[in-house]
Amino acid sequence: MRKIKIRDEQKGIIFIALIIITAVALSFVFAFSLKTNTVEDALKEKGIMRTLFIIEDDDSSMLFSSVLIYNPSSNKAALVNLPGHTGAIYQSLGRVDKLQKVYSEAGVISFRNEVEKLLGMTIPYYAIITLENFIKISDYLGGMRVFISEPVDCLSEEGERWLLPSGAINLDGDKINTYLHYRLEDETEADVQERYQNAMAAFITGIHDKKFVIFQKANRKRYLDFIKTNLKEEEETTLFDAIADVDAESIIKQTITGSLRRVDGQQLLMPDNNGEFIKEAVKTTTNLLASTDGTLTSRVYVLEIQNGTTTQGLARNTAILFQNASYDVLSPVNAPRNDYEETVIIDHIGNMEVAKIVGEFIRCSNIREATPEEEAESSSLDAGVDFTIILGRDFDGRYVVPSRR
Secondary structure, three states: OOOOOOOHHHHHHHHHHHHHHHHHHHHHHHHHHHOOOHHHHHHHOOOOEEEEEEEEOOOOOEEEEEEEEEEOOOOEEEEEEOOOOEEEEEOOOOEEEEHHHHHHHHOHHHHHHHHHHHHOOOOOEEEEEEHHHHHHHHHHOOOEEEEEOOOEEEEOOOOOEEEEOOEEEEEOHHHHHHHHHOOOOOOOHHHHHHHHHHHHHHHHHHHHHOHHHHOOOOOHHHHHOOOEEOOOHHHHHHHHHHHOOOOHHHOEEEEOOEEEEEEOOEEEEEEHHHHHHHHHHHHHHHHHHHOOOOHHHOOOOEEEEEEOOOOOOHHHHHHHHHHHOOOEEOOOEEOOOOOOOOOEEEEOOOOHHHHHHHHHHHOOOOEEEOOHHHHHHOOOOOOOOOEEEEEOOOEOOOOEOOOOO
16 A cells, blocks of 8 residues: 655645644633633522622722622522621721721722621622712612601701601702711711611612613613723623612612720721621521522521620620621510520521521520420410520520530
8 A cells, every 4th residue: 555645745735724723722722711601500490699899989988888699599698788887907908997097098909808707708799889870770779768767858068958858758969968968966876877778778679679771781881881890791791780770679788796995096896806796697598598499598587685694684684686697686585584594596497497596696506396385374475486596505695505515
């Protein structure tokens, strides 16, 4: 058989062709990788999604910020308010200062990193909205609905008249601006922060209510152009399309709690228990959102807290802890006796999964279902109580401390 010889020129051509084919193949792989939608991938994994929202004031400083923790499988969500005056030693600043200073001095990436440390979680997405665009979005959404307990009639420092009616009202752009900026003489910083959180909840609710308009092909770019994110356009659309499905009626609201201290001439909110409390509160809420198929998060659980010791105010202070962790707590009461050695959680609804989450918050593993006799003697069912917590001597005011016997 005659052998076919390949000349040097042909070898060169073949070699060049192989290089071209390899380059084309790599370009296809690279192009495909660029088209990867990380948000879509996260949705397929059916995990918890976390997004940091920052609203900038007219001077580009941070007006307020929140973290949305969202379970797309159940459409349940929690909104964690981040008071701008939250104080800590911020690594990005190298000093003790306000959280909002991190944003203005170190930028959004450092701000997100500090928030992640503060809450003890990773936050892959962030969204920045200027006040001007927040106002425009409010108008596009047909207003943002908030509840105002009393009519507002006051003057700004510049002499501008601030007027808002009371009740559940829809605020257009100008009115939402007033809602975010008015200040009354007798209100506290906590009142202001509550308004900020209500405005963010109204924003999320507005996206939910208008999703069929916003995400029409002709409209979505107009809306999303108002929002700056760390995502590609397609990912951004996917994220807000998912957020639009949130159960707007059952958003859990949380905020950072602590004590006010004056540091270097400014009032700072120093988080409770050196910041550990907010981490555990957020973890508890996240566990509730992530549990089973979401049926556990269809309502806020009602707790009854009883003081089974002689320590005055123990049940009252513990009730405040659970309220700050988004539980509904009845007025604290004394237990039938005051010599309980061990703290116990009594499950009235037969839901051990949630009972364990409640227990984790105070590190209590002593959980049992209510006996028929206890239910017959108790008014818990009539009061709609899901879990009764009887505090024993092993509870130190924050955690159950196992005895060292």
